[in-house]
Amino acid sequence: MEDKVLLRIRNITKIFPGVKALDQVSLQVEVGEVHALVGENGAGKSTLVNIISGVLRPDSGEMTLDQRKYAPANPRESQILGIGFVHQEMALCPHLSIAENVFIGRLPRKLAALADFEKARVETGGLLKKFATDLDPKTKVQELTIANQQIVEIIKALSLDCRLLILDEPTSSLTEAETENLFQIITDLKSRGISILYISHRLSEVFQICDRISVLRDGGLVKTLAVADTSEDEVISQMVGRSIEAFYPAKHPNAGEEILRVEDLSCGKKFQHISFSVRGGEILGLSGLIGAGRSEVARALCGIDRYEKGQVYLYGKKIRFNNSYEAIQSKIAYLTENRKTEGLFLKLAIKTNIVVTSLKTITRRKLVDRGKEESLTRKYIEILRIKTAGLQQKVLNLSGGNQQKVMVAKWLAINPVVLFMDEPTRGIDVGAKTEIHYLMRELCNRGIGIVLISSELPEIIGMCDRVIVMNEGLKTGELVGEEITEENIMRLAAAKKNKIA
Numbered sequence: 001m002e003d004k005v006l007l008r009i010r011n012i013t014k015i016f017p018g019v020k021a022l023d024q025v026s027l028q029v030e031v032g033e034v035h036a037l038v039g040e041n042g043a044g045k046s047t048l049v050n051i052i053s054g055v056l057r058p059d060s061g062e063m064t065l066d067q068r069k070y071a072p073a074n075p076r077e078s079q080i081l082g083i084g085f086v087h088q089e090m091a092l093c094p095h096l097s098i099a100e101n102v103f104i105g106r107l108p109r110k111l112a113a114l115a116d117f118e119k120a121r122v123e124t125g126g127l128l129k130k131f132a133t134d135l136d137p138k139t140k141v142q143e144l145t146i147a148n149q150q151i152v153e154i155i156k157a158l159s160l161d162c163r164l165l166i167l168d169e170p171t172s173s174l175t176e177a178e179t180e181n182l183f184q185i186i187t188d189l190k191s192r193g194i195s196i197l198y199i200s201h202r203l204s205e206v207f208q209i210c211d212r213i214s215v216l217r218d219g220g221l222v223k224t225l226a227v228a229d230t231s232e233d234e235v236i237s238q239m240v241g242r243s244i245e246a247f248y249p250a251k252h253p254n255a256g257e258e259i260l261r262v263e264d265l266s267c268g269k270k271f272q273h274i275s276f277s278v279r280g281g282e283i284l285g286l287s288g289l290i291g292a293g294r295s296e297v298a299r300a301l302c303g304i305d306r307y308e309k310g311q312v313y314l315y316g317k318k319i320r321f322n323n324s325y326e327a328i329q330s331k332i333a334y335l336t337e338n339r340k341t342e343g344l345f346l347k348l349a350i351k352t353n354i355v356v357t358s359l360k361t362i363t364r365r366k367l368v369d370r371g372k373e374e375s376l377t378r379k380y381i382e383i384l385r386i387k388t389a390g391l392q393q394k395v396l397n398l399s400g401g402n403q404q405k406v407m408v409a410k411w412l413a414i415n416p417v418v419l420f421m422d423e424p425t426r427g428i429d430v431g432a433k434t435e436i437h438y439l440m441r442e443l444c445n446r447g448i449g450i451v452l453i454s455s456e457l458p459e460i461i462g463m464c465d466r467v468i469v470m471n472e473g474l475k476t477g478e479l480v481g482e483e484i485t486e487e488n489i490m491r492l493a494a495a496k497k498n499k500i501a
């Protein structure tokens, strides 16, 4: 009988300085199955798939692919053997075009070894269409939104004709429609006998698309479960070793005084005539499809980007921040959706990253007070349960979700009065996500105003007291309390200017 197992992993262990990232992990991926890998932030998921794809080498243990010994020395080797890999952290070349990125290192050749860019473009165009996007293969990757960059990563892996496709949090910045497209593609690959290893913190997706689930906890494999015989609750309790309930904290409909008011804010085609206010004690949602202009408005308000017209008032006084430093001085913070390129100093210690926004409060006569620096860092490591080997750990070496928590910590550390949070829980595990949600509510109860930008509708609905919906740079409506439903948001998110009431 033919062996159903494509990839067999036996007793893999991987140790980093100070952490056992994987501890004797064994599991099997069958031919044509969609196999989920779940676990809390830092559980070892990315480490395991990095080993499978030859990015890292294990300290001990072995693997077989098609019953043959499999020990890739580098990613190229795994690629040749049919392993496609979409990284959790984007690994594209920003200054190259989409097509060049998709075909990097293996551009089709014409006569005399000349690269055939035209062919690369046409093929890339075809793949992009499968994804129902109208992106131009010639566009430079740096001009793309994060969501579109993620699509390019996926297309790149698909173009490789792989037997095992590894997706490390592929949907974390995709819209629901894009996620559905991806699932369509996964179903299609599966029917062609291709196996998928799927990492996600979104259990509803895991249950929708996967056949089996392997749960990792603290580097060890807890269990492999068949989706048909388990439930989300069971998976969560296996992941965290306890059960978690109450997904969203109770709302607080009685907002306080207005803190920030925006009137008629416009900036070219990015957004026009945006007006709203943020009150103390409330969570205001900015909803809309990716590209609606939500982040652009927030960035302009926080002095990161410019706006052309309009007024902004803080506690009734007209202000304009020319840079983010000025915004921080007024305790207005923007948590970026883009942690890798602008949110963190990846090569510096956790400590440095957390205190960077509050250097003023921990410095005396130009000297950083090391004691204060440490206590501030420890406080947030504890509050946010950041999993790290120590305060000196480089952020680069933290798991994706723990990097996200460091970014949240650095903004909490300034005690903001208004905090814009752009996709704050992207890549964060269920337990920590609930903790961040409770923390957001607690901050509100202490009087700060939060503006939440999220592409996850349940998060907007579960968290916000008030929601502003945008489409194509315009505000298409505002919803309060009971009006905040999926249906109302979707309707406004698709509404056109001439239909605005």
Ligand SMILES: Nc1ncnc2c1ncn2[C@@H]1O[C@H](COP(=O)(O)OP(=O)(O)OP(=O)(O)O)[C@@H](O)[C@H]1O
Pocket: 016, 017, 019, 020, 021, 039, 040, 041, 042, 043, 044, 045, 046, 047, 048, 088, 387, 388, 389, 396, 397, 398, 399, 400, 401, 402, 427, 429
């Ligand atoms: N290069 C490295 N050097 C040191 N420690 C590392 C390195 N890479 C990962 N780690 C540590 O190994 C552990 C497992 O990390 P990993 O990235 O595999 O987690 P994960 O399950 O993918 O988490 P997440 O859901 O947050 O992405 C973490 O404690 C992390 O800090």
Ligand SMILES: [Mg+2]
Pocket: 045, 046, 047, 088, 399, 400, 401
């Ligand atoms: Mg990871």
